[in-house]
Amino acid sequence: MSFALKVKEEVISHTFEDDLAKAFLSGFIKYNAELIWSSGNEKLKLSSISNKIARNIFSLCKKMFNGHIEISVSQTQTLKQNKTFQITLIGKISDFLKSLNIWDESNSKIIDFKPLKIKVKKEELTNLKRAYMAGVFVAVGSVNSPETTNYHLELQFKEELSAKYIVELMNNYGFDFKVLKRNEKLFICYIKKAIMVSDFLKFVDAYQAVMSFENERIMRDVSNNVNRVNNIDISNEKKALTTGLKQIEQISKIQSNFGMKKLSEKAVHLCDLRIQNPNASYSELTELMNENGFEITKSGISNLFKIIEKLSAEFKN
Structure with a gap:
């Protein structure tokens, strides 16, 4: 399939x-x-x-x-x-x-x-x-499958008006869809940026697909970074990535069971940041949270993830 x-x-x-x-x-x-x-x-x-x-x-x-x-x-x-x-x-x-x-x-x-x-x-x-x-x-x-290096999501329409309608609707939410006329009866709306593809999958509530997509993408990025940067701390990078992917899985379970309303506004924002930054350290997440107007310390980040983990455990797979 x-x-x-x-x-x-x-x-x-x-x-x-x-x-x-x-x-x-x-x-x-x-x-x-x-x-x-x-x-x-x-x-x-x-x-x-x-x-x-x-x-x-x-x-x-x-x-x-x-x-x-x-x-x-x-x-x-x-x-x-x-x-x-x-x-x-x-x-x-x-x-x-x-x-x-x-x-x-x-x-x-x-x-x-x-x-x-x-x-x-x-x-x-x-x-x-x-x-x-x-x-x-x-x-x-x-x-496209996340296993390929060519990130691509498209919607095919038989009418140009429909293609333009969808582009206008989606771009109002920060997407950057473009239209390609393939022939007289086929118009393609597409996005190629990995983050845009991931965001669209989230937009239509395909969170398991987002996890698969992000896992492959991050694993590839990590592998590329290892090859490019000789002094990278591979052990810490893998540990941060493993932790991040585990937390994304917990967040996905909460989202799939409509449990986000049980979290505070600060915790919800942290969830969004973690999905967007699977391999970010707690220090980096602390900095991002503060930049977005949420005052918090590194220990505060750790406590919020403990709350998220506990809430995730309440739901069945």
Whole structure:
């Protein structure tokens, strides 16, 4: 299984509340669905090569859609013999798409999600956008394996307007997506910086993928540093890295179980810094915390990580 498919299966395995489930489906349906008008019936076809993704999409549709749903499996005749799982929704499709805020009734077509039209608090709006982008990534996203030296994440669109819409939406959150026109019917939104790829995976709640990505990246960086710097203290570097990765795993467990609200603001900020700096020493983290307005000592950093470790132990794997 490719790294990109693992990321998608992790993203869709989350439990979504109703509003977030709608936002996720909006992103997935907009860029995956085929709308069919046949004999007075409205049909919407969704597909995936992953059984896990198809099952979860089916569950979300069953929860949100009142019509009939059919499932079928086809197998290609290529050397890989890949199976394609297809979900067909039959019934009042336009009403369903309208409830997802992606239906243009005057032109009878699926449009981009317009979260700004939804009257919610700023934090809730951000969560809707994150869920929407999670759906978009599962539909048309791809990311290189962290084992390669070429960091690359992309989203493929058939319309330039959609590509520009996604770039504007994501760049408002500090990303630096660019658009590449591959041909007349394919527009690629991409980022290549390792930190941007990692941040996007966090944006769509793929924290296990973030850990895999960062582990490989940091291990490679450490290896390169060892080769470049003759006087590096390898023992201390490895010890700091091992400690950092263990703490990132603890933080990931807390995040996956929605336990961050149990931590203080200072501890939450330390968690963010640790994820961004897996091999930083306690002295370096102390300096970073103080630079960001959180007065703390090296022993204070140690105490916060003890609290984080204790909270992590409360959750099952």
